[in-house]
Amino acid sequence: MSNSPLTPGIVPDRLPSAAYARNFADVQPVFDRHEARVAADRCYFCFDAPCMTACPTSIDIPLFIRQISTGTAEAAAKTIFAQNILGGMCARVCPTEQLCEEVCVREVAEGKPVEIGRLQRFATDTLMAKGVHPFTRAAPTGKKVAVIGAGPAGLACAHRLAMKGHEVVIYERRAKPGGLNEYGIATYKTPNDFAQAEVSWLLKIGGISVLTGVELGRDVTLPDLQSEYDAVFLGIGLAGVNALRAAGENLKGVRNAVDFIAELRQSDKTSVAVGRDVVVIGGGMTAVDAAVQSKLLGANSVTIVYRRGKDKMSASEYEQDHATGAGVRIIYNAAPVRLLGDTAVAGVEFAYTVEGAGGLELSSETFTLNADQVLKAIGQTLGAAPVAQDGSKLVLRQGMIWTGGDCAAGGEDLTVTAVAEGRDAAEDIHAALMGRDA
Structure with a gap:
């Protein structure tokens, strides 16, 4: 359900205008040419590279990093794009900490992987900035x-x-x-x-x-x-979006997190309404993105509640840490029982969860969070x-x-x-x- 402009507490333009540009600026520092070559020099250029195996698109990571180290970033970009034509976006949003960087030999040995994602962004941005396309079409097939x-x-x-x-x-x-x-x-x-x-x-x-x-x-x-x-x-x-299956789900102020994120992507940041006390229910990347952005829009308190433990959360530990660093609280092992309020949501009652013989079960121990806005991020269908x-x-x-x-x-x-x-x-x-x- 969309937020009504009359819903108490959910309003746009909570922050000074300059704060929006600052809060929604690029989250990841971009390498310059020197920084990229220094970062590339950390790579061992493994012959049987585990990072390449961990990449769903099988990019030849040692090759493109070697190309960066030799000062040929555009060749590195073509190596990337040959396997992943959206390599620029993936360099920004891929959970590299769970994929290529997690299995990097440097990570295993030293706890600090080669920064593959940032190197990929450096290479792809370098080529894309020239406005040219690295591939040409084959002869028409008539199909x-x-x-x-x-x-x-x-x-x-x-x-x-x-x-x-x-x-x-x-x-x-x-x-x-x-x-x-x-x-x-x-x-x-x-x-x-x-x-x-x-x-x-x-x-x-x-x-x-x-x-x-x-x-x-x-x-x-x-x-x-x-x-x-x-x-x-x-x-x-x-x-489709999964339902909470909890009483009060249709109260004003309750909406799908994917719709909230889409609105924010397509609107002037100052026009997106956010509550004072926001509760996000879910444990994936959508939950983290919705929660962090609620905080960046000016919400006083933002809490993610996830029904299982930290290690089961599909959002990576890096993303969880990013959320808490932005001021978001994460509560694990709790599930919604009912949403409170007459016409508009005022809070959510949760029960702590335990692993029982038949799977996840609700315990008798409950707690309530104040909420004038609830964002559902419990998966899509x-x-x-x-x-x-x-x-x-x-x-x-x-x-x-x-x-x-x-x-x-x-x-x-x-x-x-x-x-x-x-x-x-x-x-x-x-x-x-x-x-x-x-």
Whole structure:
């Protein structure tokens, strides 16, 4: 439910105007050329590199770092983009502390990994700043592919298909392409409208058309697309949001965290209303992003409550530490019982949780947090995903249809994983269209 402007305590423009620019500035310091070469020199350039194995897109990390160390950052960027065309965004938002940097030999031996994410950003930013595209299209194949969804999976799929010489049309239900990168990531991680700049740069490959405001099931159907195109890729993400299943969930002041983040991404920061006392329920990256940004918007107190322990929280320890460093309190092992208030939320009652024989159980010990705003960040679902005007649901057991990203089984809510799945689907689509030995 959206916040009513009459909801007590939830108001926009809580801070002096200068504070918004400061609070939402780039969270990660950017390497200059000298700093990048010094950081690159820490790499052992492992032959059997565990960092490369840990990367979902299998970027040749030792190679691109060596290229930075030799002063060829643009060559390093091309090495990255060859595997991950959204390497610029991934350098900003990837949980490197859980992936490549976690298994870095330097991390294992010294507790301080090579700063792979920052080096990747240095390389990709260097090349993208020149405005050129590092790849060219193959000769036209005469094949056309429809890509549904302009998120990371769809964009990666479309780019790889265009490189192969196919014509691609992307259908996107929202007003802008980008998906999670445009609508679902904290603004301080991707300032200066980087998501759209990256999309514009990606489209320089040519052969890709993007149609926005077009929704599968409402404006186009899967059977129609199958008849018009040689193949279809579905990268529609997860549109549904899980419910709390707690009394009072529909009170004013209660909303989905993903909607809150999307509003913040698409609005002037001063216009986004935030409560005095904000409670965020959940344990993933969405919960952390919503909580930290609530604090940056001027909330007095912000608390994340997660039903399991710290080690089970899907947001990394780095992100948890970032949240607490921003003034967010995190309470573990507690679940909501009911939301309090008459018409607007005034608080949330929680019960501490324990691991029982049948799984997680609520204990008899409870506590209450004051809250004039509650943000739900307890996961998303595919939801109703109609593919026809009559409401027929998504059926994937049909010819020449591929899926990738969060809508596919095993979606991990990570840009880098979605990119890998979109890229790999494109390779499979190309092989199917041109013959398996293509």
